[in-house]
Amino acid sequence: MIPLSVAEKLLLLAGGEQLPASTLKHPIVSELIDEQIVQERITGRTKRTLFIPNPQYLHTWLGNLGINNLQEYIHALQDQATTRADMVRVSSNSKTQHRRTFKGFLVNSYLPIACTLHDAEYTVQPQPGTFTFVYDYEDFTPPSHVTIVGVENMENFRHIARQARLFAHIHPLFVCRYPQAQSKDLIKWLLSIPNPYLHFGDYDFAGINIYLSEYHRHLSSRATFYLPPNIDTLIATYGNPYLYNQQQLTHTVITDPTLQELIALLHLHKKGLEQEVFLM
Numbered sequence: 001m002i003p004l005s006v007a008e009k010l011l012l013l014a015g016g017e018q019l020p021a022s023t024l025k026h027p028i029v030s031e032l033i034d035e036q037i038v039q040e041r042i043t044g045r046t047k048r049t050l051f052i053p054n055p056q057y058l059h060t061w062l063g064n065l066g067i068n069n070l071q072e073y074i075h076a077l078q079d080q081a082t083t084r085a086d087m088v089r090v091s092s093n094s095k096t097q098h099r100r101t102f103k104g105f106l107v108n109s110y111l112p113i114a115c116t117l118h119d120a121e122y123t124v125q126p127q128p129g130t131f132t133f134v135y136d137y138e139d140f141t142p143p144s145h146v147t148i149v150g151v152e153n154m155e156n157f158r159h160i161a162r163q164a165r166l167f168a169h170i171h172p173l174f175v176c177r178y179p180q181a182q183s184k185d186l187i188k189w190l191l192s193i194p195n196p197y198l199h200f201g202d203y204d205f206a207g208i209n210i211y212l213s214e215y216h217r218h219l220s221s222r223a224t225f226y227l228p229p230n231i232d233t234l235i236a237t238y239g240n241p242y243l244y245n246q247q248q249l250t251h252t253v254i255t256d257p258t259l260q261e262l263i264a265l266l267h268l269h270k271k272g273l274e275q276e277v278f279l280m
Helices: 003-014 027-034 056-063 071-078 084-090 154-158 160-167 180-192 205-222 231-238 241-246 255-268 275-279
Strands: 037-045 047-051 104-109 113-117 120-124 132-134 145-151 172-176 197-198 224-225
Touching: 003 027, 003 056, 003 071, 056 231, 071 084, 104 154, 104 180, 154 172, 154 275, 180 205, 197 205, 205 224, 205 241, 205 255, 224 255, 231 255
Parallel strands: 145 172, 145 197, 197 224
Antiparallel strands: 037 047, 104 132, 104 172, 113 120
16 A cells, blocks of 8 residues: 555655655655666765656556545545545555556667577567567567666657667667556566576766666676777767756766776767767
8 A cells, every 4th residue: 555645745756746755655655766766866966866757657657556646545545534435436456555467678670689488489570660568578488699778768768770780799679668657577577588688778977877887787797888980980970968968877886897988988079979969
C-alpha cells in the first residue's frame, strides 16, 4: 500500500511539479527511480530535485498495483470513514500488491541477426518504420559474436540504419532505454548473456551519468562507451554550450580513459553534444 504522504507527492510530480529529493525518501520512490519513472535533477552543487518526465509511465505502474485513479486513491486515504470496500474499489486489491503485466524491451537491427527465442531460431530485422519488442526476454539469446549497442535517444534508435557507418567494426544488435519503465528488464537480460555492451549516447555530462549509473555499474568491464574518432571536431562544431552549463557529473571519480578523454573535451570546448548530430 502506498502511504498517503507519498501518494500526494506523486500526484504533484505527475502534475508537472518538481520536489526536493529529501522530501520523498521511501522504498516505493526508490523503485520508481530505479525504473526511471521518477528522475533526479541536480541543481546547484548538491541539491537534488525529483520530477516525472512522462506521467503516463507512472499511471501504468500504478495500474499494475491496482491503483487506477491516483486522485481517488488519495481521497479514500484522506477519508477516515473509508471502508475496506472503498479501498478495494479504488485500488482493485485491498492489499495492493505489485503485479507486472507488461515486461520486455525494444530491439532493432539494420542487418538480419539470427537469434534464439524459446530454443528456436528467430531472426531480428524489423522493417523500416517498425521495431521488435521482446516480451519473453528470459528466453531470448543473441549470437555470441554480436555486440549489444544501447541507444540513448529514440530518434537515433529509430533511424539506426542511417548510422551504420559508425558500427562497421562490430556486429551490432541495438536496444533502447525507452520506454524507461522497462529499463530493469533490459539490465536483467544484459546480465544474463555474455555479449559485450557498447553504449551509444549523448556526449555530455548527462549522457555520462546515464552510462555509469544505468549500465556500467551493473556490467562493469563488459560495458564500454562509444567515442567516435572525430568527436573533438563534432563537439567544437555542433556542440551546445547550454548542455555544458546546465549539467553536472554525479560521479566524482572516473578512471575510464575513454570517459576521461570525453570529459576533457567537454571542458575544453565548454559544450555538450547530443547524439542526434549523427542523423544530420
